Amino acid sequence: MQVAAPTVDQLRLKLPEVTDAVLLKQGGFKAVYRATIGGQVEALKLVHIPKTSEDEAGELFRKECLGRVTREIQVLAECASPLLVKLGSIKASEADFAGERFIVYSEEFLDGPDLRVLIKQAWKPQESELKLLFVCLLKAIQQLWTLPGRLIHRDIKPDNVVRLNKADRPFVLLDLGIAFAVLETSLTLDPRHRLPPGTLPYLAPEMLQPHFRDTIDYRSDLYAAALTVYECAAGHHPFARRPELEFTTLSRVLHESPSPLNAVRADLSKPFCQLVDSMLKKIPALRPANLTMLIRQLEQKA
């Protein structure tokens, strides 16, 4: 977070209905707290909105930030899928903390580890669990794509998937902060002037093309979902090496093929590994994209 996250005391003053707040994480423009609201534990989110700027670029950026959080909340309200995080009891409103403007709202609190935490703990999921994860991600992608605006999540990665281990919600996808609506006005600034938003090592190769806004579709999310499944299976990102510059990773994303999943997890079945590998192809048309067929295949094999 580029400005300091509000303290718990500041929160208490502005939001008296919120108690027991604990800052969980902060980054980018967002701070997330676990808090009790009306007797329920929820995730309280504060998104920083830059101040009004006289500079045109600054003003555009402010509008983009506002647009993004508005879209995220709107999408979460529209989504019925249990595989996407749900809104909480605090409706979106603006509030000032120490002279900085934030949008405040809440989501349900997902009481489970995100996949990044699990990977760091040397989690080695079996094929059945990997398939379940893949199916959950595909269903979430399908749900977003069927919304009127045709949404692409654009930030699927282990950090944004929580394992709940509930029968109807084994894995839940969160953070639609940079979702892209294909059929609505783009919120993304011209990519000639900066890289598209998202976590660089998880961007699909086509997202790095200057005209990506004209051609992008949910196959970019399929790529990121497969990357997430691959990383969970292998325990490491297929393109990133540490330590290295992110641009070196991006060069690999564009020009190199990852090691076949079967080469790093020989215990997994060949068809499953081939499916994951096929979703990591550079050209979107080479990724199997019939979601119904893919989900059926994975559920049959699960």
Next chain:
Amino acid sequence: MKLYAQHGFGDGEKISIGLEEGLIEGVVFGAKDISPEKLTEKLVQANELSPNAARLLDPQFYVSLLGGGTNLRSGSLEEYPYFRPYRRSQLELTERVGEVLQGALEFQAGLPLSGIIAPNILISRSFDSAESVIAKNFIRATGARFGKLGDKRPVYATLAVSREALLEKSQLQEFLADITLLDNPPDGFYLLVGASSSQARTEIFHADIIAGWLLLNYSLAINGFEVVNGYADRLTPFLCAVGGTAGCSGWFNTLRTFSLDRFAPAATGGRLPVQRYLSNRLLNRITFIELNGLRLFLPEVVNGLGHDADFPVDEEPQRNREVLQSWEALKALLNGLTAGDVTGNLTKCDAAIAQARDAYARISAARVPLDAKSGADHLEALSEGIKLFRELAEL
């Protein structure tokens, strides 16, 4: 993975025998060469001979942009109610595309076909063209229009492209990205790759064209589409090796290479072509005279299949039996090259090409003369085409 007959002029009993003997598993009738009444008869007959065989009609709507009258050799095509000449600009209207689709689909829905092939135009030069936009509009509207008819049979969108369009790979990839993600997708595609002339065999047997055609099959197949390759002939086993559902082949060169020149006024005269034997070892056809010269010296050029008997030693084979031998050979090759996954199948394709090279090397070493069409030029194109396809498909 199936072989269908590509129907055309002079059918006789060929298709009936092919179906009866199980040499082919379906037929794609061509509207130009059969009247609507005769078509119905033939469809009923095909169904009786082989109830599980595919029975399709290529509506040949792509001819509509060629103009009418003396500029067109349209045969029975003008008897079909959906057909009439159009100017390209007329089809730039999506409403007109919808009307054309509606007419052709409704007409076919009344026939005893096993599936319906939707009309489309030919993308004659580039995927980055007005024709390409029109073709995509046809493809996009096919599923929805057919869905409204409430017909449960599969519907195939026609994708007809010239070889020139396949040469520009980035445009091909973008086009593929568009047609593999449709709101109301058809069940499959009827895919045609066109040459400037049906005699221009080398235009199709070219590494870039083969690679592009393979890529179309691969990408469409992994996205759940059936792909019926019209006029695929000897490429059928290779196209099916990477995911194609079926390929078609007929008895004339005009039914083995797709070209709009068969709808142009015929040049007068011309000799009947010499009968050719399809040798699976050579992956090529050779004249019956060459076959007789080679069969003792290089017995593996003979397939060892039943219809080899149609090419008796030192006798001229009956012309109407030639296609039966071709179908039988293609079917055997198809079965041999398409039993596994794509990677495994491609390895088998490589092995078949290597064997053919070896056979040609022995023929060359023995200084046995072959005519230009019987030579080994196709092997380099096939081999390079598969290599390029592997790169394009990131295999």
